[in-house]
Amino acid sequence: MEINREEFLKTGEKYVRSTDDSLSGRVFHLAMDDGDEYELRFVTGDIVEWRSPGGPVRYEKYGCLKPDEKTFFVASILSECDPLVCVTLVLDEEQSLVTMAVSRQGYYPLRPRLAVVDFRFGAIRVPDRPLPYKRHGFTRDLVGKKINWYYSTGFINTQMYTTERYMRIRPLTDTRTPEEIEREEKEIELGLRPRQLLYEEPSAYIKIKDGMYLLSCIEANMNRVDETRGGNNLMFVANFNKGCDFGRTFSRKGDRLDHGFFMAFGDPTDEEVPLETEPTPYRV
Amino acid sequence: MKKRIAVVGADNSLGRRVAREAYHRGYAVTAVVRDQSLLDSVKYSVRESADYSVEEDEFDAVIDVTGKVIKITKGDMVSSVCPAESIDADGRRTGQVRLSDKRETYVSEEDLALAVVDVTDSDGQMDVFAGSDPAPDLPEENSGRRRYVAVSDKGIAGKVFELVMDSLQEYVIRFLTDNTMIIAEKGKTYREYSCDCFRCDDDVWMVIYMKDGECVTLILDEGQDLVTEVLAELMPKRTQLVRHRILFGALRRKDKELPFRRHAFTDELVGQKITWHYSPYVNITHCFYTEMYMRNSLRSMKPVPDDAAPEARFDAEDRIRRWSNIFFEEPAQYIRFNPHLYMMCMREATRNRIDPLQGGGDMVLVINTRRMRDYGRGFSRGKGAPGYDLVSVCGDWDDLPDPMDTAESPYLV
Numbered sequence: 091m092e093i094n095r096e097e098f099l100k101t102g103e104k105y106v107r108s109t110d111d112s113l114s115g116r117v118f119h120l121a122m123d124d125g126d127e128y129e130l131r132f133v134t135g136d137i138v139e140w141r142s143p144g145g146p147v148r149y150e151k152y153g154c155l156k157p158d159e160k161t162f163f164v165a166s167i168l169s170e171c172d173p174l175v176c177v178t179l180v181l182d183e184e185q186s187l188v189t190m191a192v193s194r195q196g197y198y199p200l201r202p203r204l205a206v207v208d209f210r211f212g213a214i215r216v217p218d219r220p221l222p223y224k225r226h227g228f229t230r231d232l233v234g235k236k237i238n239w240y241y242s243t244g245f246i247n248t249q250m251y252t253t254e255r256y257m258r259i260r261p262l263t264d265t266r267t268p269e270e271i272e273r274e275e276k277e278i279e280l281g282l283r284p285r286q287l288l289y290e291e292p293s294a295y296i297k298i299k300d301g302m303y304l305l306s307c308i309e310a311n312m313n314r315v316d317e318t319r320g321g322n323n324l325m326f327v328a329n330f331n332k333g334c335d336f337g338r339t340f341s342r343k344g345d346r347l348d349h350g351f352f353m354a355f356g357d358p359t360d361e362e363v364p365l366e367t368e369p370t371p372y373r374v
Numbered sequence: 375m376k377k378r379i380a381v382v383g384a385d386n387s388l389g390r391r392v393a394r395e396a397y398h399r400g401y402a403v404t405a406v407v408r409d410q411s412l413l414d415s416v417k418y419s420v421r422e423s424a425d426y427s428v429e430e431d432e433f434d435a436v437i438d439v440t441g442k443v444i445k446i447t448k449g450d451m452v453s454s455v456c457p458a459e460s461i462d463a464d465g466r467r468t469g470q471v472r473l474s475d476k477r478e479t480y481v482s483e484e485d486l487a488l489a490v491v492d493v494t495d496s497d498g499q500m501d502v503f504a505g506s507d508p509a510p511d512l513p514e515e516n517s518g519r520r521r522y523v524a525v526s527d528k529g530i531a532g533k534v535f536e537l538v539m540d541s542l543q544e545y546v547i548r549f550l551t552d553n554t555m556i557i558a559e560k561g562k563t564y565r566e567y568s569c570d571c572f573r574c575d576d577d578v579w580m581v582i583y584m585k586d587g588e589c590v591t592l593i594l595d596e597g598q599d600l601v602t603e604v605l606a607e608l609m610p611k612r613t614q615l616v617r618h619r620i621l622f623g624a625l626r627r628k629d630k631e632l633p634f635r636r637h638a639f640t641d642e643l644v645g646q647k648i649t650w651h652y653s654p655y656v657n658i659t660h661c662f663y664t665e666m667y668m669r670n671s672l673r674s675m676k677p678v679p680d681d682a683a684p685e686a687r688f689d690a691e692d693r694i695r696r697w698s699n700i701f702f703e704e705p706a707q708y709i710r711f712n713p714h715l716y717m718m719c720m721r722e723a724t725r726n727r728i729d730p731l732q733g734g735g736d737m738v739l740v741i742n743t744r745r746m747r748d749y750g751r752g753f754s755r756g757k758g759a760p761g762y763d764l765v766s767v768c769g770d771w772d773d774l775p776d777p778m779d780t781a782e783s784p785y786l787v
Contacts, residue, residue, distance in 0.1 A: 123727045125611025185787060200542035208617075225727075227786035228666035228705070230644075254665035255639035292639070299787060314540060373638035374598060374712065 093334075095355050101242045105350035109153040111135025113162060118181060120188050121221055122212035130179075138166060153351050155336035157302060157327040160184040165325075165338040167349055173197050174347065176340040178325050180296075180304050182226070186214040189226045189296055189304055193323045193340050195347075203321030203342050204313050207306055209294065226304075229297035230254055236363065237328075238262070239335065239354040248359065250366045257293035257307050260365050284316050287371050301331040309341075311372050326352075333357065376402040379494065380433045382426045383440035385412035387463055391487035392439055393418060394771055398646070398743060399491060399713075404433065415773035435494050444490050451499045455490050457481055458505040466509035466768060469745035478505020488744065524749075524766035526570035528552045530579055535594055537601050538632060539623035547581075547592075555583065570764055572749035574740040575715050582751050582762060589753040589762050591738050595637070595711055599625040602637045602709060604719055604738055606753045614734030614755050616721045620707065640710035641665050643718075647772040647779070648741070650748060652765075656693070660718070661701075661778050668706035668720050669778045701778040703785050714744040724785050739765070746770060 101107075113132040120128040131139040133149070140148040152166035162181040167174065173196030180189045190210040197206045213221040232251040240246050246262040264271070277283040291311055296304040304327050312320025326337020334355050341348045379396050383389040384405035394415060397403045403418040406428050410420050421428070430436050430447055438445040444455040458478035465482025471489045472478065481489075481504050489504035530549045537545040544560040552571060556564040569583040577597035583590050591604040601623045609615040622636040643662040651657050661669040678690045706720040717740050725733025735754030742748070746769050751762040 123612075123723065124609045124615055124617075125730075187787065198541035198543070201540075224783075224785060224787045227783070228664070229786075230664045230666075233641075253639075253641045255641070297787060310540075370638075372635060374600065374635045374710065 093353070098242050098353070098355070099240055099244070102244060104241070104243050104352065106155070106242075106353050109136070109351055110156045110162075111154070112156065113138075113154050113164070118188075119215035120190075120212055121215055122188075122190065122210050123225070124210060126210075126212075138164075153338070155327075155351055155353070157298075157329045157336050158332070161298065161302065161327070163327045163336050163338075165340075165349075165351070167340075167347070176323070176338075176349065178338065180226070180298055180327060181214065182298055183214070185224075185299065186216050186219070186222050187224075187226050187298075188212050188214055189298070191304070191306060191325060193325070195321070195323075195340065195342065201313060201317060201321070203317065203319075204310060205308050205321055205323035205340055207294075207308060207323055207325075209296065209306075226296055226298055228254065229295050229303065231297060232295045232303060232305075236359050236361070236366070237356040238359050239356045241352060241354045248361075248363060250363060251293070251295065252290070252366060254295060255292060256290050256370075257305075258365055259289045259291075259307075260363055261289075283318075286312065286319075287315060288365060288368055290370055290372060298327065302327060302329050305335075305337075322348075326354075328356065330356075330358075376400060377434040378402045378404065378432065380404045380406050380421075380428050380430075380436045382406040382428055382436060382438040384418070385409050386439065388444075388461075388483055388487060389439045390414055391483055392437055392444075392490050394773065395487045395491045396437070396494065397773070398771055399495070401435075416775055417773045437490060437494060439490070444486075446490065446494050448494075453493050453496075453500045454502070455486075455493055456501075456503045457486050458503070461486060462508070467746050468506055468509045469742065469747075471504055471506045473500070473502040473504060475503065477503045480508060481505045482509065484746075524572075524764040526553065526764060527573040529573060530571045530581070535601075536626035537592075537623055538626050539601070539603065539621050540636070541621060541623075544626075555581070570751070572740070572764075572766060574742055574749045575712070575744075578711060578715060578740075580740050580749055582764070584761065587760055589751070589760070591751065593637070593711065593717065593740065594625065596625070597712070598635075599627055599630070599633050600635075600637050600711075601625055602711075602717070604717075606736055606738070608755055608760055612726060612730055612734060614730070615723060615726050616734060616736040616753055618707070618719050618721065618736065620709070620719065637709055637711055639665065640708050640716065642710060643708050643716055643741075645779075647776065648746075648769040649772045650767050650769040652767050656690070659772055659776070659778075661776065662706075662708065662718070663703065663778075665708060666705060667703050667783075668718065669701045669703045671701040671776070671778055701781070703783055711740075714742060716741045716743070737765075741769075 114135045116132050118130045129141040138152045150166045155163045160183040164179040167176050173194045176193045178191040193205050193207040195205050196202045211225045236250045238248050245265050248260040250258040252258050278285050291307050291309050293307040306325045309320030309322045322341030326335045328335040338351050379401040381393040384393040385407035393403050393405050397417050405418045405420050436447045446453040458481040460480050462482045467484035471485040485506040486504050493500050531552045533549050535547045547557045549555045555569045556566045558564040567583040572580040574580050579594040581592040589606040593602040603621045605619045606616050624632045647661045649657050649659045659671050663669045678687050704720050704724050709717040719738050721736040722733030737752050739748040739750035749766045751764050753762040
């Protein structure tokens with residue numbers, strides 16, 4: 091279903107209200123390059139059955155967004171997992187390929203907010219057809235590009251894909267309340283909270299097909315500077331042909347997990363942004 | 375913007391080396407030559423001039439290597455480098471060139487080129503003599519047929535390091551000997567391990583050890599008080615396939631604050647190639663294709679000498695037959711330690727995907743571009759238990775075009 095940009099930007103909610111249920115009833119057989127095999131049976135629009143040879147059958151809640159008619163962005167927080175695990179899949183029916191991102195919170199016990207992510211590539215088995223030879227993979231296509239992303243909350247930021255490994259973000263709006271801003275400034279003044287440095291975080295860009303990419307960013311530097319903040323793993327598929335992205339958050343708000351699906355409209359920009367060329371404070 | 379530099383006489387042996395060194399340190403190089411066909415790189419602008427004339431105002435620096443003394447002009451400031459009495463055109467690069475006020479007896483041409491670019495890099499005016507020691511002979515093992523043979527360096531015995539990783543876990547490592555260490559996480563008991571160490575730079579150590587079936591590589595950077603850990607483990611299903619986890623951190627020093635900056639991933643090597651000379655018969659070119667992949671090829675194999683043993687000849691010819699028309703493209707990560715020291719962590723995942731019985735192992739190499747030498751290990755399941763082999767070989771920048779520089783990936787959409 092096409093989403094009207096003007097209407098969407100008026101909604102003012104952080105997460106999209108409804109995810110896509112068109113996977114309901116579908117079955118996918120995944121052959122991962124590290125040797126793992128999975129059968130995914132989407133029982134309903136929000137329950138998926140996971141099977142792997144010799145492994146237990148799992149039923150997990152999931153959400154799905156559709157970056158295009160043949161591509162599904164699926165995310166699922168696995169139940170009863172410690173550390174907390176979020177599995178994100180890009181199911182690419184057009185090319186019979188799959189990318190799986192396994193994100194964990196609490197992998198490093200002393201930095202419980204910090205997510206780590208592993209990417210795994212593979213193919214979707216199709217009866218009577220050999221597995222495809224090529225794979226999704228990391229890409230340099232986005233390096234040097236800048237996009238202004240407009241979220242439905244009225245939140246706007248510029249993402250700068252400065253290298254294949256690091257992303258910089260400039261917020262153009264501040265979603266904090268005046269009280270929150272005042273409190274934070276006071277805490278910084280009193281030395282209770284360090285001042286945040288420039289937003290540069292480790293990232294990954296994976297090419298799904300021409301014009302479509304999976305992007306991932308972990309707020310690791312933010313969390314290193316202030317262990318009560320950041321650590322979030324933001325992940326989304328950007329469809330530059332449509333000028334929008336579809337993603338999910340995997341972060342903490344206090345002691346609570348913050349996981350939901352979002353969408354944003356994006357416009358490439360050539361505007362000169364000083365942050366883009368500022369020397370990094372984090373790396374030698 | 376890159377600084378512009380002209381190398382006058384870049385068509386002679388020393389000039390070629392100076393131009394190459396300057397280019398790989400980030401200068402935009404213009405080679406001023408009489409005969410363009412004598413250049414060994416396509417990375418520079420070229421000006422042909424019968425009398426080597428050049429407009430100095432066009433450049434930030436002009437290096438003239440046509441005389442006995444090398445002249446470096448930067449605006450109104452002229453510096454000079456006087457080589458040692460004996461210039462060894464075949465001598466290996468040591469990276470340890472001396473700049474002094476007395477004429478030296480020996481310098482290799484490779485190290486002389488380093489000295490010239492060092493003086494060009496410096497801010498002040500200098501008139502210096504350049505000298506170096508002859509490079510030691512390669513260990514016997516490195517000149518043989520086997521690829522992964524090296525001996526670890528001495529000198530780490532007695533050192534103690536306190537590691538504060540970015541996971542906030544803290545460790546203490548004590549080196550009892552050059553090949554034995556004990557390590558303890560804060561508040562826990564020490565465990566002893568056998569280890570191998572390379573001194574990759576004057577103050578950077580690479581330490582390798584096996585821990586519960588995993589291969590741990592530590593870069594202990596005493597110069598910047600930083601540490602990088604690479605943990606390599608084998609996958610449960612594809613049991614030959616290695617996976618990496620990389621963690622950064624700092625070294626705690628008495629009465630010093632922990633540094634804020636870290637070693638980190640880099641794009642500085644992207645687009646460059648180094649040919650590594652593993653043995654007289656095996657040369658492998660690494661093409662640092664992107665920040666996430668490397669390509670390698672065995673195309674630049676040296677000719678097999680006439681007196682080579684039949685077994686060596688067969689091995690070399692067989693490799694060329696099998697490899698001559700292909701390159702591999704494997705996932706890789708590149709980390710920068712300082713302006714001439716990098717690490718590449720590569721794993722043979724593509725080879726292993728195509729044939730589960732092939733590849734899967736990894737190479738973790740520290741690349742010292744000043745010494746043009748690498749230090750590292752390959753980790754794999756091998757025929758028995760998982761283990762690593764040390765490797766440390768010399769290399770050369772490869773600035774000539776190769777199909778793998780630009781070929782479309784056969785493995786990725």
